[in-house]
Structure formats: structure tokens, C-alpha cells
Amino acid sequence: MAIKQLSVFVENKRGGLVAITDLLAGHGIDMSALSIADTKDFGILRLIVNDTEKAKAALTANGILVKVNEVVGIEIPDKPGELSRALSVLDAEGINVEYLYAFISASGTGAYVAIRVEDNVAAESALTSAGFRTITEKDVRGSKD
């Protein structure tokens, strides 16, 4: 089951990022994962948070560009070559990875990886067949809720 991700447009200017993190903190939003893609002019901040809709509403109300979409989340066992194996599975199925980022599992047993692909269902099914465990939003939040 795919995980909800929040993407936020951040202009490359002083205080651009902190304005967003401050706003989220002020609304009690807890972040589980983040990554930033940046260019000369702007960045896209990608977040997995405990309350996506609330975060989106808070950002939108402040005139910040936000998009919610779903990414595939899997657990990667903590041993060499496992991420490569996961990516090979997708490659073999002809599934193109737009981007990915890793974060720590709440249970501490391995790493979680969020993967952005065109077709989430196809990617999940390929990874599951190869023995990877897909994670849910509950896994991401862990026992904190």
C-alpha cells in the first residue's frame, strides 16, 4: 500500500526552508522522512508526515505550493546489496524510478525506502514477489501515535 507524500515548492532564497519547517512545527506536524531536490532557482521538499491533510491545509493557507501524491515504501534489510536487488527488480520489470530516498524505520530493524514511480501497483507487486515487504503509513509512524 502506497504512502502519502507531501511535495512543497521552496524558492531558493534566504529563510525559504525554515519558513516551511516553522509553519509545520507550529501546527504540530511530525516528520518521518524528508528529502530535497534542488536546482539553482528552486527546490522541491518531499515529506512524509503524520497528518498529510493538516500539513497541506496549513501550507496552502500560507500561499505555499503543495502537492500530495503517493510513493511506494519498502523495508530494506540491513545488509549489503539489498537496495541494488530491489532496484534490479524494478529495472527488470521496466519500471523507471523518478527518485527515491531512505529513512530509518521506527522499529530500528532496517531502512525504509520511499520510491517514486509512475505505476505504484506494478512496482509494489514486483517488489513483493521478490520478497520485499511493502510498508504502510502505520509502519512509518511506528508506535508514536
Next chain:
Amino acid sequence: MEQRYFNKEIETMPRDELTALQSEKLKKQVRHVYDSVPYYRALMDEKGVTPGDINGIDDLYKLPFISKSDLRETYPYGMLAVPLSDCVRIQSTSGTTGKRVIAYYTQHDIDIWEECCARAIVAAGGTKDDVVQVCYGYGLFTGGPGINGGSHKVGSLTLPMSSGNTDRQIQFMMDLKATILCCTPSYAAYIGESLKEKGYSPDDNSLKAGIFGAEPWTEEMRRDIEKSLGIKAYDIYGLTETSGPGVAFECSEQKGMHINEDHFLAEIIDPDTGEVLPDGEKGELVFTSLDKEAFPLLRYRTRDICVLDRTPCSCGRTHVRMAKPMGRSDDMLIIRGVNVFPSQIETVLINEGYAPNYRIEVDRVNNSDTLDVYVELSPDQFTDTVGAITAMEKKLSAAITGILGIHPAVHLVAPKSIERSEGKAKRVVDKRKLHD
């Protein structure tokens, strides 16, 4: 649709009668200027032309041109053609392109000006039953006072809002059921955006028409404003030097603005040679006032680039139409030797699905001009991948290159990050230091 006119006799006067009227008025106007303004008399003497040489509008070409620099040179009283004690008002330019120009008005001049504005309001469907919301600036700027006076002459209920305080504009618009909105097109677009943000649909307001001018705008921006406010948008043209708004105005045909030719005689000239160009050719617009008392102008070069159209208009008005100016030649940028009007870039933006909120920056790096265009992204255009956004930037850049022939760097920026204007929009920043 039944056509309504504020002054039917004049507005639909047969061409030959109109020409005769103009010739009579021109002779008197030239005599008045020659007798009353020493600066002008010197210019005419220098050119070897006397009032006796002007027997009608066909002799107009004999007169010397004047330009903004003449008005600046004679500041503050040098162009005054009546005793100061006969004047009842001044208005002034913003002075953004140099020293201010002050225009003087007798009561007769104010009456002419306000009638021109009244014609524009009636052409936009205005009647005594309308509620006209004027959010042009009041004060020295001619926009507010001119339309205000025109609205009084029509007998409409006039809301003298002046510019700014958008929340209050919207409150009055809704509570008093304004039917005609008058402001700059960029402010109209901003009001439309603000209404949407407050959750209003275009059907929620009582507006039926808007009269927008005082800055260049495009056909595409007109359609945008018409959609966002649920109105028909009419263009109006004028400049402080000739009186203010109302020199020309659009009728329901929206095919150019009828010049109030009983008061202002228009010519199109080659801006480089001063030669009068035939109708239909693009050039600089030149105005001669025909019956002004305090601040008459003969062959005043507006620096606006446009085209005149004398073909009959189906609205019944016989007065010549001027196309929407491409921009004042002051607004024209020369980038890498290419003439660029901001309105050309605006047209591309709207055609490519962007809102007309943009900033153009021109700079010179290593002796080469650079053009940067900043455009706001809208929420539905934003995606989570960098590739998609840079692809949008490239596509927009290619579209602008296709029109201008020069390649801009396009930067998509956050919504509302470009400063909004409540008066004339400042969209161009020229950082080149070419003179110092």
C-alpha cells in the same frame, strides 16, 4: 443590440461634417496657441509657419511637433495659454520617466474631458442606473478625477474608491452592487484573483462591464479579466498631456478605440523621420487638441506605437479607431538589438496557460544583454518532480524565443511572490548601467 451614445450627434456625425468641424476648430486652436504661448510662437516662427497658413486639417503637417521634453523645458507655466486666474485645476504625470508634466484646465477644459469620459462609460453600457466603482487613483493622477467626472455626467452613482485597500474595494463592490468597474487592467486582474480567493465565483458580483486603461495590456489579459470577473472589459486611452483618460475609448465591438475626434486630431508618424504615415501603418501616435483653452497641444508626440483604422465601425460611431498601443516607446526595451515590448511576453505567458503575474529583468553580463522572466506557478501546475518543472520552464522559454527572437531564462516562482500593483504595474527591471 441597440447602440447608445452620450452625444449621438457628434459621435455619429458624417465624416465630411466632422472634417469641416475639425478644420474650423483647428484654425481657432492654432491662432489661440500662437497668440498666447511665446514658446510655441517661437517654434512656429522657426519653421516659418503662421496661423494664416493653417486653413484646415490638411495643413496640419505644416506645424512643428512638440514632445514631452518641450513640456519639461517649459515647466511649470511655459505652455499655459490663458491667465492662471482662468484655470480651475491642475493634474500631473507621475514623473516616472523624468520631471513631472503639469496640465492646466479651465472649467471648459474639464467639461470637455469629462464628456469624453462620459462617452466611454455610455459606450460600455453605462446609464444613470449604474453604479460605477472608480478605483483609479485620485489626486494628481488623471484616472480617478476623469472617470469620476464622466460618471457624474452620465448620472451614474459614483463610488470614488481610489486605488488600493482591496478588501474594502470588494466589500463596496458586493454591498453596493457595483455594475461598472474602472481601474488599471493589472488591478482588475488582482481584484479578480482576490475575489476568487475569498470564495466568490464570477456570478456572485453585479458587475457587467469594466473600463480599464492607463497601462498597456493584451487581448489575452482582457479575456482573463472578463472570465475572472464575469464582465465585458473595455479599453480606454488617454494621457495627462491631452487631458486624461477618454481621449479614445472602446465600443461594444471591441475592435479598437474610437478617438474623440471633435476634440483630438490624430496622426501616425514615422518616429524616426517625423513623416506622416498612411492609415493602417504602424507608427507613433500624435495628437493635436482642437478646443482646449488652458493647455492646448499642437502635434504632440505621445511615443505610443499604434495603428489607426478609419474603416466604418458597426457601432455607428464615425470617429477613427486606434489599435491598442503595443506600448509606450518608453516601455520598449532594446535587448541585444531587438525591440521588445513587455506586452509581447505577456501574450506568450497567457497563451501558455500562466497568469499574467510576471517580472522581466534585463541585465548586461560580459557586454551581452540577459533577459530573465519570472513567472508565478499556479497550484495546479506544480508537480513533485524537478524534471517536470524545468521542462515547463524550457517550453515557456522556447515559446518566448519564438516570438522575440531572443532567448530568455525563465524562472517559475511561488504564487504571490511577485509584487502586485494597485495602480500601474511595474513589470520591468532594467539593471543595465549604460549611462553614468
